[in-house]
Amino acid sequence: MTEQLRQPVPPFKAGPGAVPVAGTGVPGLASAGSSRRWRSPEGRKTWSVRFSPVLAFWLAIVMVLILPIGAFLLAAFSPRLLGQGDEWFTLSAFSAAFKGTLLQALADSTALGLVAAAVAVGVSLALAWLVVRTDAPGRKIWTGAVFALLLTPSYLLSMGWQRLLEPSGVLAVAGIDCSWARDIYYGPVGIALILSIKGIPFGFLAISAAMRGLGSEFDDAVRVHGGTFIDSLRVTVSLLGPAVWAALAIVFAESVSDYGVASTLSSTSHFPVATYAIFDAVEAFPVRFPVAAAVSWMLLGLIAVALLLQSMALKGRSYRVLGGRSRSGRTLSLTRPWKAAAGGFLTVLILIALGVPAFGAVSASMIDGLGSLQSDHPLSLTNYDHALHSPNLLGPLVFSTQMALITATAAAVLALLCARMLAARSLTVSAKVLDFILLAAIALPGIVFAAGYIFTYNLPVTAALNIHLYGTASLLVLAYVASALPSTTRLLAGSMSQLQESMREASRAHGSGPVWTWLSVVLPVLARPILSAWLLTFSGTILELPISQLLYPPGSPPVAVGINQALGTYDFGGGTAVEVLAVAFSLAVIGLASLIFRLATPAGWRKTGPQS
């Protein structure tokens, strides 16, 4: 593009007397995205706006996030606008939503969210430190285990515990009285346990990525000044502030918006949570979108409070620890007793988080009648044989893999942009708006999010304009991307906020262009977090159910829908076998991606700072 072509076109034919106003147009590439003010010879001011990448970015955010979320939330006030009632404006949905136990449910959700966030982030901190900074045994296994956990649907998590604890369950068959544990599990403690376990991968990925970017110079400084190991740990945790808060925000939002646990364990335990009210309004007949939207406003209120707390905690501080002089953190060599303790901790964690659901899956898919009153429990691979020939597995799994690959790539790229905005030293108004929108997207359960997509992209006016996105794979991917963007962004924001501007500035001072600077300075440092974000999105997408159910193209069911169909026809063994195979396949893809990253990238990309 020539300089001449990059000049903005005035809205009128600029006469010889027309002059650009100083400060509103930057020559070169910068002006490609700027609006430019012109003054006519008569002194009349007018504006000309041309294509801007920033504008395109915001347009994308509006299309994939703001419009669908806004459309859904609008149903609370104007049902008629969306064909959901007769009133153009009403508050009746709020009075309907506040019937019964909703206030109790909101309080329960808040408490569960706080507990799950605290537990998951506390465990994630310890876990990240052991994996990144020590030579604890089994630490390498954990990175893979995180993705296995991310892939494990809450159905399998709760089923594993149920199989252990239920009457005539495995422990009962083994002669162990576990009625006390059963009573605890079927209640708030059990729900908090499942939500905490589901939150660990988010916390671990966010914190470990930031911890890798934290050099050893801070440890050294503390120790030189006479600080103890605890002091050093305190400084480390402080410097991880953005990542820790990002993790807290994600886990809190994921927990209060969790739909799977709400519709299963919470319902069985008679412990009301806010998302159950949404479930009740959206998935039970008659469908009441306005009521679901009213409850969603309450959830957004909770998220707004979480964001406010995060903002207050981080205000006015800088966490830019990644610079040209950063040294990679030292690996702490643990003494034997500490090694044993660390190994024990990791083992127990893997057993609780993965062992129990894995057992549940195996018992459901390989041993017919385990835990039941049927006397013989033959070990059989029949369900797997059926699953391999099932129309619910292979085709849908290929389709879901394609969708997940595209989604992960697009979401990682867009999340980088969002994270860059959120990691700015002082947040602009637009960045704060973006921050809230992203967290709001987590707060809304997938199914209402998907309903918002239908409201937005299935309007008669879009059909009249010959825009037929609804019912296509493209819209499904857009919705996947939108739902993945919040957590992916927060994962990257923690690492992005550690980057010092001086690195980029030094590169530019030495003559590099902005793109090359980004590719040669920023990308290598963020390569691992980007990989984590990509894998997080892939894992979260491949077995996603609520959005898939409402938006999948006719004739192309994703694998989660296929699994749901198998379970819906009382084929629990077959359905679970399909689920296990899908999880195993996804793990294989994740392993392959990690291997390619390891083989194809320079050593410096895999380890921040100079190689020792």
Added chain:
Amino acid sequence: MKLKNKSAMIAVTAMAAGAALTLSACGGQAAGTAVGQASSTATGAAGSDQAPFVLYSAMGYDAPVVKAFTAATGIQVKLVDDSTGPLLTKIAAEKNNPQWTAFWADGDTAFASLDQQGQLLPYTPAAPYTPAGQSVVPGDHSYIPTGVTTVPAVIYNAAKTSAVPTSLADLSGSEYTGKVGMNDPSQSGPTYPLIAGVMNQLGGVDQGKKMFSDLKSNGMKVYPTNGDTLHALETGQIQYGMIQSSAALAEVLKVKPTADFQPKVASLSASTLLPGVFGIDKNAPATAQEQAKKFADFVLSPAGQEAMKNGNPDGDSLFWPIISGITPAAGVPSFPAGYQHIDPFAWGPRQADIVSWFDSNIK
């Protein structure tokens, strides 16, 4: 960051994201495997370049039936197969611009509601209904019954108990204390008709509420869906489960009886008919509507009924046919002598209130 850096970075990354998203358009259409899957054009007798016949279905045997229909007629069907709840959510969300041609699911209260909203196209198939079938055909022919199951079927463990209930009142007696389970009407489609049927049979909503309150006082437990209630029965948490007849029969057929577990099904004095129902969208394109009518005719034909009976042998195929001359699948007992059909147009509008009451007082 200076503007020019930001703009350049955003331009590059936005292009990359755009490229990735663009790929989805090609990547997404090649992998479908549902039977009867069509391209955007149907290739029936009417030729090409017409609106597709899109079937939203929650029936376990829908895919084999669609396959048989396509084989018989050459008409392609775009099948959206899911549970009733998500499909009704989808239909409600699409209200401004419906994308479905026909909807097929168990239970007629939702169809009565769609009819009251003016969303259904009346159609009267030529198939000869049995008396039971005629009892579930709506007066305005706005939807088409395709078969029936009943609620509640009481499944019990004959290895652990000898008491066999003959009425719902029996289950509130001391012999059944703490031994009875049922589904949650907010999660299980067939359960609201069960509750409404009880209320209808006992003479009103209040009488029904008292019956369920008595059952709760007697220790009745509530589980999310048919599968969960059956699992509770298998593990000895309950001895009696009130569920849909097809789910109960499937359990009896599937399980090999042992000394500790012998599932059997008891019919109560008056079961409520739960029809499988097919409805056509009034606003669908005419060509798609015609194909949907042909599909309805096929479903009610001997070939279609055979496909329904064989399509999901461990589940929804265990229904009672309501077309004269058609016998049920193997393992399905004779049609219950005493049955009732509740008026879906009367009971449908009460569903939200009754389910809400159940949620607050019985769960």
